[in-house]
Amino acid sequence: MSKDRSLEWVEYTRVDAEVTRAKERVVTELGLSIFINRRHFATAMIMPMMEKEFIIGHLFGQRIIENIVDIESITVKDNIAEVTLPKIEDKAKWWQRSSNTDSMGR
Numbered sequence: 001m002s003k004d005r006s007l008e009w010v011e012y013t014r015v016d017a018e019v020t021r022a023k024e025r026v027v028t029e030l031g032l033s034i035f036i037n038r039r040h041f042a043t044a045m046i047m048p049m050m051e052k053e054f055i056i057g058h059l060f061g062q063r064i065i066e067n068i069v070d071i072e073s074i075t076v077k078d079n080i081a082e083v084t085l086p087k088i089e090d091k092a093k094w095w096q097r098s099s100n101t102d103s104m105g106r
Contacts, residue, residue: 005048005049006028006047007025007026008025009025010023010024010026028047029047030045030046030047032045032046032051032055032076032079032080033080035080036084037083037084041083056068056071065085071085072085072086
């Protein structure tokens with residue numbers, strides 16, 4: 001069984017009517033940098049799970065791809081995602097569109 005990286009244990013001091021040590025699980029995030037054909041496209045804060053699914057959905061939502069078959073490969077290692085799109089020339093200057101918008105596509 002793989003370790004759930006989306007939650008981690010955190011110890012802290014709770015101060016109510018008295019001071020006590022406590023330990024709880026909290027949600028974690030990681031910064032995932034997405035590169036398309038070796039060019040930086042975006043960095044997103046996501047939960048450390050289902051990274052490839054997030055990338056596919058994000059590329060679809062940004063109209064970089066129309067279908068999953070538009071993706072040649074996706075590799076994720078050390079919070080860096082490398083995406084290869086064989087038909088990137090058809091998506092005229094996606095990097096200009098992405099650099100002129102904020103994280104919400106505005």
